[in-house]
Every structure is written in structure tokens, then in C-alpha cells.
Amino acid sequence: MKTLILGLGNPILGDDSAGLKVAEIIRRRMTLDPSIEVSEDYAGGLRLMERMIGYDQVIIVDAICTGIWPAGSVLCLNPDDVPTQHTASTHDVNLPTALQLAATLNLKMPKRIRIIAIEAENVLDFSEHCSPAVTLALSHAAEAVLAELQ
């Protein structure tokens, strides 16, 4: 099964870099099957959908700002669980719309997409570091990604 683990985020915007850091942890510390690709990207919506073309399963890791959960909480979601996510870095549509577009156009999309989301504390101040709560959650999120693999 062709699998992509995709960390999303901005490396210089505090907790927004959480997804990238998780991808880095997985790449450096964990032994994976060669059919699993680990990568980083920045995008949501159309760009994210385009990135996923051709894979059987994709696990996305990203920061999330629900304001509901304590910072550092790790959530396992389906794309539909976040119906109004807007992935604000992109000049773009939201992911569910992009996935519907892919289906409409018959593009080869993954059968399975899971999102591992880490509740962020600060995504407004430029910094290469995550907040302490999010830093503590990174390894936990990496394990959650591996647990999602099929």
C-alpha cells in the first residue's frame, strides 16, 4: 500500500510547525517500511489535494486551533470531522471541497485519509520553537501517526 505521511506547517511560526517537527521525528527515529514516504508541505485545500494524488493512504499531521482542547492535545480526525477547516496559508478552497473536486474530476485519490492534529497554543508569533505544551506532545503525535498506519 503506497503511503504518505505528510507533516504540514510553517517552520518559523511557533506551534504551526508542529506537523513538520512530527514528520522529522518519524523520519529520524523510526524504522518504516520502504513503501511509506515521509514528507513535509505547507499547503491546504487544492495544493494538499494535488499533493496526495497517487497514494493509497495519507496521514496528515498538522496543528489545529479549536480553542476547545488544551494545548498539546492530540486528535485523530477524518477529513470530514473538520468540515470547515480553512487551512489559511493557502490561497485556496478548504480540504473537503478540494477532495470533492478530486472525486468529480476522477483523480486518483487515497482511499484513506487521516489527520493527526495537535492543538496549538501560539500561531501568531514568529519563532522556530513550539510552546512547551506542544513540544511535549510531538512524540505522542508521532506514535499516533504510526498507530494509524494500515
Added chain:
Amino acid sequence: MQRITIDPITRLEGHGKIEIFLDPEGEVAETYFQIPELRGFERFCVGRPVEEMPILTNRICGVCPEAHHMAAAKAADAVYHVDPPPAAKKLRELLYSAFYVTDHATHFYALGGPDFIMGPNAPVAERNILGVIHKVGLEIGGKVIQARKCGHAVVEMIGGRKVHPCTAIPGGLTKGITEEQRQEIEQMGRWAIDFAQFSLKLFDDIVLKNSDYLDMILDDAFTHRTYYMGMVDEFNHVNFYDGQISIVAPDGERIGKYVPREYPDWIAERVEPWTYLKFPYLKKIGWKGLVDGKDSGVYCATPLSRLNAADGMATPLAQEEYERFYVTFLQGESDQYTTTWQGKVVHHHLATHWARLIELLYAAERWVQLATDPEITSDKFRAIPTEKPTEGVGIVEAPRGTLTHHYWTDERGILTRVNLIVGTTNNYARMSMSIKKAAQKLIHGGTIVTEGLLNQIEMAFRAYDPCFGCATHSLPGQMPLEVSIRDANGTVVECLSQYVK
């Protein structure tokens, strides 16, 4: 006083918030448009080598990393007092033209265009790219994806990466392109020209031939008589990568042009107590508040402003469209501009969507022009800096407006100070005015505030293609559009919402 809040704007990236205060009669008293600001970028940069800026600043924003990459590279050239060789400039502009095609196409089909193609009163769920496909046909979806794919491919070939290009350095680029790549780029560019022409035809058929839409474009609620800004080449034709910044007054008179290092003589920034974001304005005219007219320093930096600030387009097909644009809007008055288009101006803000498509065509034509330039495969793509670094300004036209980067370094090239004026910020004053004007036109005492009505207010400012999201792209748990109307005591008397669970 009643209060209406639109928070955030649907399909606008970032977290903008509009508040509309009504007087006791239910008329619009005041509107405020607030944006949370990303903090600490200057502090983050100070102490780093200036040559890192092209790769650092393109992380500010996931929407137009290419624009930041180019402005930063040009500022770093200026800091090192080095002039890149012609092939480097052409390669940078080629990358940038391909990026423009991708960006403008995405805006028209996925963000701004659906308001027109589907109509402002269509349900929210239909006003997106899926609705556009449903209405226009399946093939259009494939074309949009293809346009994006071509643009990304060129960015990767010249910029080294699909997202966040990394090859521009002080004095040029780290790499060139091969003849094989050039041929591929040319082929994709020719396809992009067809795509741009198809898009203009679509705009013609759906928008311009629909009198309701045309009336809306011409409506005074979407009209502002402000100054206009845009980069031009030596013939006063629109250019996105290099040239002087032309400023045109509301009556069409060009009041001057400036080179990048002169921007502090032209642009000043106004601080208001109710928002973190500053309002840039024309220093020579002065700040008179959020008002239009020749005495107010408020200006606009968008596709429409670039067309107004120039006298034409540098490529033949785009020039034809440019002329058709002005003939359409100026009607009988256009006869006086038969020899030169200097002095003409269009103030209808929603015409920006058409202007954006004309720029799309220009970008595609420029793409092919540059891809067929004999110098483009030259191996002379870098001049080694020999001067001591000091201070420099780099300006490009970002899709969302003129983008200015200004760096100061010590003699080792280590940054001591950074100042950026980003595309959308230029339009902050005018956007605030647009929102107020649309609200004043569309909300009256007896009028029920419907979703379509609120969307028209949003339309007023979506035409600017605004982007405040800059870097953050975290997934929010929800993206509500909530409207609360408050009475004079602040009590909520009515709530309207969309996208709220």
C-alpha cells in the same frame, strides 16, 4: 446602536473580522475591519545573514512565497550593490510569470469568481469551484488543475522546489535551465495562453453579457475614486518583476513614478487605535481619513490599479483586452485615448476581476516571451557581489499588490533592521471604505439582513484578493460566519449565521 459582526469572512484566508454598527434608525453608522497581526518577524530576522531572506521571507506567507522570494532577492541585490546578469533577471521573471498564472487562475475559479459565476445570491454551498464546474462544465475543473500543475512545474524547474523556491540569491540565481527544460516550459506557456483566453471568454459570456452583473459592477456602492499604484516598465506598460512604481490620481493624472529606494518619500503609514494593522497612504497627498477623492492619500494596489497606473500591456493579446476593458467602461469617453491610454482610469472596484484575467493573459504571454528568449538558457545566471553590503530595497508586484522589502545590514551583511509593506496592506484603507460603502448601500432600516446581502459586502472586498493569513495554516475547528445585531444597550436582538455547527 445596533452592531453586526461578520467573523470571519468566508473564503478569505486568515482571520479578518468585520463589525458593522447601526444607528437607532437601522442605518449603517460605522464599520470596522480588524485583522490580527502576525508578530515579531523583524525581530526574528535581525542578526541573520541577508542572503537568507529570500528563503526566510517566503515562509511568511504560504499564498505568495514566490513574491516574497523575488522581493527579498531584489532587496538583497540592492544591499550588495550587485546587478544580476540579464539571464538571471529573465529566469526570475519567467518563474514569476508562471506563478502569476497559477495564482490568478486560482483566485478567479476558486475564490473571487464564484460570486459572479454562481451569482451573489446563490447558496454559500454552491459559491465555490464545485458550483463553477456544475455550471460551466467538468472540463473547466481539469483546466484549473492543469494550469496549477504547469505553474508549479515551472516554479520547481527554476526555483528548485514546487513550493517555497530557493534559488534566488544576491546577484542572480544558483542555477539555470537546460534546453530540454526550456522547451517544456515554452510548451506549458502556450497552453497557459489558451487557458487565459478561455477564461476571458468565460468572463465575457457569463458576466459581461449579463446586465444584472454589469449593473452591479457599475454600481456606486462598488466605486471608489482613489489613487492607483502599479509597477511599470520604461514604456509605462504593466510589469510584475521590475521597473518603477507609477502613481495615478483619481482623475487619471500620473503624479509621478518612483524607484524602489525612493519609497519612503512616497509612502507613509497611519496608526489607528482600533486596529493593529497600519494604513499605508501617499505621503505627498496626506492622510485625510478613510475617504476617497484627490485630496485623500488613500490608494489602491490591485490588478485594477496596475492597469490604471500603466498606459498599456507589454504583450499583444493582453493589450487588445486592455483596450477593450477601457472602451467598455469609458464608453464614449474612450475616443480621446486613441493614441495613448495615459490619463484614463476606471474606478469600478468589481472590474478588478476582469483586470485580473487580463493580467492572467499577460503573464501567460510573458511566460512564452521569456521562454523563447535566446538568453534564457545562458549559464551566466549570477554576478558575484564584490561591494560591501549596506542597505537595499526590493519591490515586485505581488498578485495582491505592490510588495516592498527594505533591509539594513552591517558590513558583514548581517541584518540590523527589516521593513516590509506587504501586498494586501496597501489596500487596507480602501478595503475598509469598500466595506462601509457596500454596507451603507445594502443595509437600511427596513431591510432584513440576508446571507446574500452580507455576501455582497464580502464581495466588495474579496475582489481585492486579500490575504491576511500570511503564515498560519492551522486547521481551525470551525469557520463560522456569525452576525449578531445589537441594540443600543449592547443586547443581542437577532443572530444570523452560516458555517456554524
